[in-house]
Amino acid sequence: xxxxxxxxxxxxxxxxxxxxxxxxxxxxxxxxxxxxxxxxxxxxxxxxxxxxxxxxxxxxxxxxxxxxxxxxxxxxxxxxxxxxxxxxxxxxxxxxxxxxxxxxxxxxxxxxxxxxxxxxx
Numbered sequence: 001x002x003x004x005x006x007x008x009x010x011x012x013x014x015x016x017x018x019x020x021x022x023x024x025x026x027x028x029x030x031x032x033x034x035x036x037x038x039x040x041x042x043x044x045x046x047x048x049x050x051x052x053x054x055x056x057x058x059x060x061x062x063x064x065x066x067x068x069x070x071x072x073x074x075x076x077x078x079x080x081x082x083x084x085x086x087x088x089x090x091x092x093x094x095x096x097x098x099x100x101x102x103x104x105x106x107x108x109x110x111x112x113x114x115x116x117x118x119x120x121x
Contacts, residue, residue: 001121005043005100007108009115015108016043016100019119023047028054031101033061038103045119048097055096058089065104070096075117080107 005016018041022028028046032038048054057068068081070093078096083104100117 003119003121005045006118006120007111007115008118010110012118013108013110015111015117016102016106017041018043019100020044021047028052031057032066034063036063038064038066038101040103040106042102043106044101046099046101053097054099055094056090056092057084057099057101059084059086060089062086067102067104067107069100069102069107069111069117071098071100071117073097075119077111077113077115077117079113080111082107 002017003019004014005019007013007015022031022044031046032044046054065083065085068084070078072078072095079093081090
């Protein structure tokens, strides 16, 4: 069963219905590169490690713009980057350890820094 991404600060509002995980070094390295699209309702969670936090992302070799939510270890939103076009890179986000990547325009406008997210059934 697919995991959902919910905003617990805003009454468990569903942000994505299908959370995919990039945990290993190779999964994190490849991310969304080479894909033609990311299906509606899906997000890729690039999970940071103790040695390598994910506090910045790039869109090199990507074919579509993305929205990115950077979170800390407690899943608190540290920053939101909207409509990051291919061949760009984000500035590092202080305190962020992981990132959720979405098709551009998928992150609700109500989501804000400080909101707490949850991945679950």
